[in-house]
Amino acid sequence: MSSTRDIDALIEMMAKLPGLGPRSARRAVLHLIRKRALLLSPLADLMQEVAATARECINCGNIGTSDICDICAAEKRANGELCVVEDVADLWAMERAGGFKGRYHVLGGTLSALDAIGPEDLRIPKLIDRVSSEGITEVILALNATVDGQTTAHYIADQLENRVRLTSLAQGVPIGGELDYLDDGTISAALKARKDI
Amino acid sequence: MSSTRDIDALIEMMAKLPGLGPRSARRAVLHLIRKRALLLSPLADLMQEVAATARECINCGNIGTSDICDICAAEKRANGELCVVEDVADLWAMERAGGFKGRYHVLGGTLSALDAIGPEDLRIPKLIDRVSSEGITEVILALNATVDGQTTAHYIADQLENRVRLTSLAQGVPIGGELDYLDDGTISAALKARKDI
Numbered sequence: 498m499s500s501t502r503d504i505d506a507l508i509e510m511m512a513k514l515p516g517l518g519p520r521s522a523r524r525a526v527l528h529l530i531r532k533r534a535l536l537l538s539p540l541a542d543l544m545q546e547v548a549a550t551a552r553e554c555i556n557c558g559n560i561g562t563s564d565i566c567d568i569c570a571a572e573k574r575a576n577g578e579l580c581v582v583e584d585v586a587d588l589w590a591m592e593r594a595g596g597f598k599g600r601y602h603v604l605g606g607t608l609s610a611l612d613a614i615g616p617e618d619l620r621i622p623k624l625i626d627r628v629s630s631e632g633i634t635e636v637i638l639a640l641n642a643t644v645d646g647q648t649t650a651h652y653i654a655d656q657l658e659n660r661v662r663l664t665s666l667a668q669g670v671p672i673g674g675e676l677d678y679l680d681d682g683t684i685s686a687a688l689k690a691r692k693d694i
Numbered sequence: 695m696s697s698t699r700d701i702d703a704l705i706e707m708m709a710k711l712p713g714l715g716p717r718s719a720r721r722a723v724l725h726l727i728r729k730r731a732l733l734l735s736p737l738a739d740l741m742q743e744v745a746a747t748a749r750e751c752i753n754c755g756n757i758g759t760s761d762i763c764d765i766c767a768a769e770k771r772a773n774g775e776l777c778v779v780e781d782v783a784d785l786w787a788m789e790r791a792g793g794f795k796g797r798y799h800v801l802g803g804t805l806s807a808l809d810a811i812g813p814e815d816l817r818i819p820k821l822i823d824r825v826s827s828e829g830i831t832e833v834i835l836a837l838n839a840t841v842d843g844q845t846t847a848h849y850i851a852d853q854l855e856n857r858v859r860l861t862s863l864a865q866g867v868p869i870g871g872e873l874d875y876l877d878d879g880t881i882s883a884a885l886k887a888r889k890d891i
Contacts, residue, residue: 501758504748507740510733515725516718525711527783529741530748530757536707537745543704544738547723548730551701560727561698586724 504530556627558603558620560585568592574600577634581624581653583607583641591639599637602627607645608652621653628661635662642668701727753824755800755817757782765789771797774831778821778850780804780838788836796834799824804842805849818850825858832859839865 504526512522529537553559554566561567568574578599582588588601604619616622627633636657640646654663669687670676676684701723709719726734750756751763758764765771775796779785785798801816813819824830833854837843851860866884867873873881 521713541741
């Protein structure tokens with residue numbers, strides 16, 4: 498008679514994933530076990546495959562399956578525009594939104610005095626290198642609109658001043674947003690940046 | 695240059711798990727890839743192990759790693775008490791709560807005229823067999839307090855009437871529950887079942 502300790506261990510591991518807790522991990526594992534031939538086994542294979550092949554792009558920090566990611570490898574994306582994001586998730590969000598045809602640079606976080614994260618802990622030196630070596634004409638600072646994100650944007654802007662065109666994402670009312678549910682800062686930013694119709 | 699289609703496929707599969715959606719699946723997969731040696735690879739191994747060993751207990755329907763689950767195999771749990779639950783998740787919840795020393799019987803759902811689920815689609819015939827063959831003296835109907843759960847409880851009670859002691863879980867105010875947030879049905883059930891202090 499074998500025990501159920503593998504199942505318990507699987508639930509425990511799943512429960513540590515972001516967005517899952519013990520209860521949802523149990524539900525997910527039960528679901529997987531019920532469909533083990535169809536779901537659990539292929540999922541395990543896929544995870545093993547990704548574990549073996551996934552790596553960070555040595556150029557931009559994106560996650561892909563080769564040392565140079567698909568975006569950095571695509572010649573036609575070398576249009577002189579470089580979009581700086583905090584995290585791979587932000588890069589993916591920009592790609593899903595579409596519309597940007599240049600390349601990215603993933604910082605891997607934000608400057609933070611509290612957590613003692615300085616420019617060397619992020620990919621800021623690499624960013625400055627790339628601006629020269631890749632003939633970048635415009636750096637779009639697509640950092641989160643948080644205090645740390647904006648501090649980091651200011652720091653990068655200081656470093657690159659007069660060397661390249663610097664832009665940031667527009668701030669305003671989100672598409673589908675209701676004024677009544679927006680914070681005051683967003684509304685006043687949207688008012689300041691108002692446009693003629 | 696290889697593509698990122700394995701990563702996309704992994705996100706898509708994870709997004710189909712109960713409790714996860716596309717956004718949380720992306721977050722979880724990024725987290726797993728960042729810690730691929732420590733997390734993704736062991737998780738994949740564990741899933742493969744569980745996929746190979748997990749099975750339903752042929753006696754009670756619990757999920758374990760052998761044909762007869764640990765609870766059915768434990769001699770000391772043959773105390774004549776049989777707890778009937780809808781789902782393996784409910785069995786696990788009862789076990790976590792502790793206090794029950796008998797065996798379980800997992801129905802695998804509830805009777806439902808709407809979804810055309812009859813007694814033969816659940817493990818009800820097997821339950822009736824077990825009551826005789828295992829010398830059960832008390833059947834505890836621990837079914838959910840939903841319409842379908844209670845319909846199923848009534849049906850089982852009809853089948854087993856006069857053959858065995860039939861009980862159900864007490865209904866009342868949950869521990870830590872605030873009256874103001876409880877539904878009227880629960881409050882009136884708790885009032886009807888009030889106890890002397």
